[in-house]
Amino acid sequence: MKTILLLTDFSDSATNAIHYAMRFFQSKTCVFHVMNVHKTGSFISDDLMTSPTENIYESFTKVPKQKLKTLVEDLEGSYNNPNHKFEIIVDFDVFTDAVNQAIKRNNIDYVVMGSNGITGAIEVVFGSNAINVIRQVICKTLIVPSDYTFKPISTFLLPLQFDDAIKSEQLKTISNFTTNYKLKLHVLRVCVKNETTNSISSDQEHLNGYNCKYSVEEETSFYQAVTNYLKTNAIDMTGLIVHDKNFIERLFTESPALELSKVIKVPLMIFHTREI
Known part of the structure; x- marks a missing residue:
């Protein structure tokens, strides 16, 4: 229950x-x-x-x-x-x-x-x-979103910011959620343009064995990368992993309302990794 x-x-x-x-x-x-x-x-x-x-x-x-x-x-x-x-x-x-x-x-x-x-x-x-x-x-x-009308849900997007490090426990929680609600998991790794990242190899190691679509996009803006992905992929719900207060402050202070409004066009699920 x-x-x-x-x-x-x-x-x-x-x-x-x-x-x-x-x-x-x-x-x-x-x-x-x-x-x-x-x-x-x-x-x-x-x-x-x-x-x-x-x-x-x-x-x-x-x-x-x-x-x-x-x-x-x-x-x-x-x-x-x-x-x-x-x-x-x-x-x-x-x-x-x-x-x-x-x-x-x-x-x-x-x-x-x-x-x-x-x-x-x-x-x-x-x-x-x-x-x-x-x-x-x-x-x-x-x-x-205030004006969002329900439709059958089949896809879930987990975008990872530049310095996000996905951990096994977090991935298990999200995988359990998508499996329970029969959602296809998409994972989008956003990288800074012209910079390589060790996160990609770490992502692939953690995602090995999970049924998901993994993509990488180089963008100067995290939210622009997510917006681009939403334009080219049919996504019914997005998710964010909130790590700590610094992550949250960066989320709201570095992201203009216009960019946030593009991401919140579909329902957003917030997952936490910290304790009160």
Whole structure:
């Protein structure tokens, strides 16, 4: 049984990601924990006066609980999948703290959320909550573009940055994922133009025995290489291996929003190798 954490702020982007998850995990036995996180500071005194008989927690949770119940009822009615069960969670905390607590408490296998946000260059692509989850939450995370419509999935691209060193444990995790969901694995090694790399021979050694398509592309920009590959290959999902905080900071500070937006045209699965 899979345990999936579905994050929602009730936006169209979040709802689209949840519907994607219903289709992606449709053949699996799952418990979906549908979660909404609120900041207590977003409430005003009038919220506490709506019903004098309710305690503070009940006042805070009444509206989001009802919205989650309505959402779950819609999902149950739309998909009618006997292998899917739903639980709802309302929390008041720092967003990533609430997510990490839910992951630990419910033994979550995957987090699912929408991609885009409201303000800022990078936030337009990923959304501030998605960025914070990538930075601070150690769990496989599926980020779905806000306007992406589900289609049958058959291919998965793992692009490796210039200094990425793929390890056996990471490769096993990714191979298990692609095998479990019957996806053809593509591995793209991006090299700096006019420079040789020892990573290629290391890749080939680690990939020996795995059923995958291995390609090398010389580019000055990692994201341009990925964009080029997506143009010439039918890819249904991409993945990134997040090694540490330095990797994440480089990912967001050295990559213009325009380049990131090209990569996030298809769903993105984040894998982590570090510990909290």
